[in-house]
Amino acid sequence: MGSAEGSGIGGKQFGVAWPDFNDGLTYTDNVQADSSISLIEFYSTNHNNSAPLQGWLQRIQNGQITVDGQVVKDPQTILRSGSQLVYHRLPWKEPDAPYLLQVLFEDDHLVAVNKPSGLQVLPGGLFQQRTVLTQLQWRVAADYGQPQPSPVHRLGRGTSGILLCAKTKLAKVCLASYFAHGTSIVGDKRTISLEVNATRKISKIYRALVTGIIKEHQVVIEQPIGMIRYPGVAHGLYVASSSGKPAMSRVNVLERNIQANQSLVQVEIQSGRPHQIRIHLSFIGHPLVGDPLYATGGRPVCFDSESGAEDCGQDGYDI
Template identity: 70%
Template sequence: MSDFAENCKTIGLPWPHLNDGLTYRDVVSPSDTDVTLIKFYSSKHENSAPLQGWLQRIQNGQISVDGGVVTDPNAIIRAGSELVYHRLPWKEPDAPYLLEVLYEDDDLITINKPSGLQVLPGGLFQQRTVLTQLQWRTSKQGSSIARQEPHPVPVHRLGRGTSGILLCAKTKSAKIRLASYFADGTSVVGDNRKAELGTMRKISKIYRALVIGILDEDEVFIRQPIGMMRYPGVAKGLYVASPSGKPALSKVNVLQRDVQKNHTLVQVEIQSGRPHQIRIHLSFVGHPLLGDPLYVTGGQPKCIDSEILDGSFAQDGGYQRPTNPVPGDCGYHLHAHQLVLNHPTKNEVIKITAPLPSVLRTQEEAK
């Protein structure tokens, strides 16, 4: 096994003040023919903006029909027409941009993602993401960096507030192979004959986390399924502990207990890779991550009754940010510490380690 740790190489370019905006395309279906432009957008994309917000966008000249700008909200649209909504550039919230490279070859690159940086575009973060930095770097290097056409992309996700190892492919073939490793691990969780952590897997991930309360047992297996619920401000729904959800398995080992502060430092190995799995599982067993603004005991959100603000809308016509916590909020302590995988093209197993934040080190490691 080849072992790789921090090598002090960093990549990343500063973010521009404004991003490039976004373009959304729709083709009118026969069932939507002869409806007005405002009815189409306010009904088809009501999660993006309220009615008044879509009126603002149309009157601003941000909507085109078959290549021509239309500012009349009552204009009739026809089947087959292409509608384009141009979202104006905006200043995204602050986010880190420098990335430590932990390991790199022609097929893959692993980085030490800082807390506060989103992996893929979503919500307010469309440019300030890991994906953007990888694409910028590849465009500067040219296509000679790999045997194939470059295709830089993360093959799994870490929450915006989670730090540590993020595995990224550099070619399409590497992405397919690496993505299959994650899919294989998740697929066996529901099979008790196969769902033994550390057994016959091509990839394993170990995390560090700091949780509220004192875990009595030194080792805990959590098999709580994870599903979705409707939640204000999260258009696709929020992942939570749910009996009807998909199988998920986490193995938790206690590293250090701090009775005085009522905290426990734990190591978590996950077989499956459900979104927010560690945050949900630890909160489900009564030990939410210290500083987690969203999940509380039971694996449920802290706030479930909040509504989007009063129908008012933001400068771009979209909804105001909800007052309740959302998954991308930071503050919790979770770090992807170690990754072991079968290399997608080389006949070897590699182990990658990301240095620990001070708050997640044991007393011995801190010396």
């Protein structure tokens, strides 16, 4: 790994080049059943969505599973109630991602970094090491004694922008409450119109390029956002849904490109729902340029309202 630190626009940059392979992962289980069960039965029954029977046999025989700290390669080993099982997932090469972060502001309480597009904030999916959190941890390790920053909000992998990271417990609690405040008051139109701008301590403003020409100078979108089951997304996909949670976005048009049939907009989100900007702009008929997932109406491109979401491939985006 190679490290880099130097001056960037508006502040210094830091980052360590990603190694070819990550460190793998470990997953811990505890046997709670009173009746006897074999090692292969436990994994093929409780984690059949992770791998088929043959896959778990191979992992056991490879020595990737320990029972109470001891490697066990016999899949027919009978487990005892209370035993601790650990599955060691082998290291893998994560998808390409940038690693340099630009420091915009830093004091004893927080650090604000400019997160580049393509870098995930927290571990998830294929990205377990190539994240903002890892770079922050490595930076602290190289400068022993400094408090370890922790991101207090998220920006999607494909989104660039300012990411606030707390360096103390007090800062984390305060910043988290500031972010939560704006979301909690969404839904009360009187409160929003009279008090938000005066009481809000953190504002979230983004710029985006959307398809089509937005005629109005400003559009306020208050479409709730909920979740549906969707192939390739383990915990479900967020979409425009009347039964979802309240969400509000203020959209101001900055430029209109008639020839390209595109509009450059500035979006201030009062709430912080996942995928909110993508969903809201597609909901009003102006999806983000290049968005492979959300179509007009704030639903997935391949979503069938009668039969559910069809399998049209992985999204590849987190914003």
